[in-house]
Amino acid sequence: MSHKIAVMAGDGIGREVMPEGLRVLKIAAERFGIALDFKHFDFASCDYYREHGKMLPDDWRDTLGGFDALFYGAVGWPDTVPDHVSLWGSLLQFRRGFDQYINLRPCRSMPGIKSPLADRQPGDIDFYVVRENTEGEYSSIGGRMFEGTEREVVIQETVMSRIGIDRVLKYAFELAARRPRHKLTSATKSNGISITMPYWDERVAAMARTYPDVTVDKFHIDILAANFVLHPDWFDVVVGSNLFGDILSDLGPACTGTIGVAPSANINPEGHFPSLFEPVHGSAPDIAGRGIANPIGQIWSGAMMLEHLGHEDAGRAIVDAIEAVLAAGPQQAPLTPDLKGKGSTEALGKAIAEKLAG
Amino acid sequence: MSHKIAVMAGDGIGREVMPEGLRVLKIAAERFGIALDFKHFDFASCDYYREHGKMLPDDWRDTLGGFDALFYGAVGWPDTVPDHVSLWGSLLQFRRGFDQYINLRPCRSMPGIKSPLADRQPGDIDFYVVRENTEGEYSSIGGRMFEGTEREVVIQETVMSRIGIDRVLKYAFELAARRPRHKLTSATKSNGISITMPYWDERVAAMARTYPDVTVDKFHIDILAANFVLHPDWFDVVVGSNLFGDILSDLGPACTGTIGVAPSANINPEGHFPSLFEPVHGSAPDIAGRGIANPIGQIWSGAMMLEHLGHEDAGRAIVDAIEAVLAAGPQQAPLTPDLKGKGSTEALGKAIAEKLAG
Numbered sequence A, B: 001m002s003h004k005i006a007v008m009a010g011d012g013i014g015r016e017v018m019p020e021g022l023r024v025l026k027i028a029a030e031r032f033g034i035a036l037d038f039k040h041f042d043f044a045s046c047d048y049y050r051e052h053g054k055m056l057p058d059d060w061r062d063t064l065g066g067f068d069a070l071f072y073g074a075v076g077w078p079d080t081v082p083d084h085v086s087l088w089g090s091l092l093q094f095r096r097g098f099d100q101y102i103n104l105r106p107c108r109s110m111p112g113i114k115s116p117l118a119d120r121q122p123g124d125i126d127f128y129v130v131r132e133n134t135e136g137e138y139s140s141i142g143g144r145m146f147e148g149t150e151r152e153v154v155i156q157e158t159v160m161s162r163i164g165i166d167r168v169l170k171y172a173f174e175l176a177a178r179r180p181r182h183k184l185t186s187a188t189k190s191n192g193i194s195i196t197m198p199y200w201d202e203r204v205a206a207m208a209r210t211y212p213d214v215t216v217d218k219f220h221i222d223i224l225a226a227n228f229v230l231h232p233d234w235f236d237v238v239v240g241s242n243l244f245g246d247i248l249s250d251l252g253p254a255c256t257g258t259i260g261v262a263p264s265a266n267i268n269p270e271g272h273f274p275s276l277f278e279p280v281h282g283s284a285p286d287i288a289g290r291g292i293a294n295p296i297g298q299i300w301s302g303a304m305m306l307e308h309l310g311h312e313d314a315g316r317a318i319v320d321a322i323e324a325v326l327a328a329g330p331q332q333a334p335l336t337p338d339l340k341g342k343g344s345t346e347a348l349g350k351a352i353a354e355k356l357a358g
Ligand SMILES: CC(C)[C@H](C(=O)O)[C@@H](O)C(=O)O
Pocket: A191, A192, A222, B087, B246
């Protein structure tokens, strides 16, 4: 039985890194005897928007709903389509429409990638950010009043539900319980945001009672962000709301130096809908079209996808291949310019594919 | 004519660092011929709450409204009073009640304080975070429904007004215009938070047209936080909403290593109400009572207060004295344990006061 994968390259460097993601997945499929069935779509891109006046066809739920996973590049081309239009019309639709309520991002130092933090070596930083991915601060409720006048006011509601909070906490507690350090950190701001965040804290405290083996702590988001810089070794699994998780899952990879190569998974854990895998980086209009984008985020996202589909060994092998090529360094391996090498997107993708093929 | 200063030490280490803040202010007053008239209050502390069931007396507006400035220590004692009660009952009341709509925090590397970032030297990082301090995400509008059931939901509104946004932007543009690099960075999240943040962006764009000499850029908060770590030298003045400013003004000092010594000002620029000056650090229950808290945040806040009151030379002299003592290092100066020294709170305060006295 083959896994059906919907491929959407998106915009900008998304189109350049996607072929490398697919190249490596195909090698993994061969080596581990996995049947992958790819189907390509041109929607969920700003080019599609220019032609059709929308980011997705109206029947996108039916078109994509039957796939086992979505493999996405990067979306956004702000010169022609404002970000809140392109993102809300694609990625954020998928997350909600397919109830991908977990956003999972590893923050792990990688060999050959220097952390911007002093005295941090590969191995020092290794944690996950688990982000609520469907509600919270990313609501679409609210509006504007007294438009165009001095009295103009905008209001937007943050909406958190017990169901929404409890399910992301459960995922995070389970993940922490499986990790060696059994540690969960909750991001809050209950001292300032006085209605939603105290409720978040309550739910964390309630669930902590049912996981006595997991050590739980919490920090307000301001000092938590500071502690990512000051004490990144403190963290094992960090859980946060949609906005706090968004911030922390960029800041974490920044602290490891891996922001250009970090992957992410948007997961519907029950498998009622396809989950989506995409690099953390965006479409990078500034370097798009030059063939120098780093494809590792896309390739690593492919590894997370294989793990999600039940092929942990194949996922692990891809990450090992990435690490081996990174460890070889810019002299021995065709690393891209962001990694101080002279390699192209394609050359780096091929090097990882070859390493994986063995 | 003397400046009337209301002194509130607050909780925990607030009570230990406040005497040192006052010690240094008194020396500055002598040296520069400034008349300062201090009056002490025990409210705005959790001890007061325990006795009176509230953080502030009912007539606090009248009691404090006639002062020229408020000099605050640190507030919070979560073991007995939940943070959202103590903070909303004191600091956040002052900010709103006295319309202190600017929160200003320098992020500056200091001699003798090592940045946790690799390869960053004193002088490399020098910017201000200007935070909106009265509206935005810190609203008190919202509530809870279906309490105690599976359907439970909490809602909190973010409220931004044109007046509220424009006045903080104006302050930030003016500050950027006065600084050598003329650069302003706006923190946004208009790609995800689709109602309030696009409006924020609009107001920034509108005001940018009236400040042609200021270079303006914007980043989404996730990548902006990452760039604080990756490229702290990019920034000159950074402006953000109440929540984004809160996060960035902890993260910035963390990147310079100065989080334990950073000051902040809560300003009502028109002077209709007293402005408030307080260290960035909190009440630190873990080290309270031991006489080892670092008093520099309190002392530096005093310097910001004197500048605000029109005594720039005196403020500058205090900062010079702080820098001189820090530069002397833990062998020569009685630095506190957080700075790898063996000095007490009092000894460090005295050393700075002596340096200032000349
Ligand atoms: C204590 C808390 C309410 C406060 C805030 O979030 O404003 C603090 O973090 C600060 O930045 O002054």
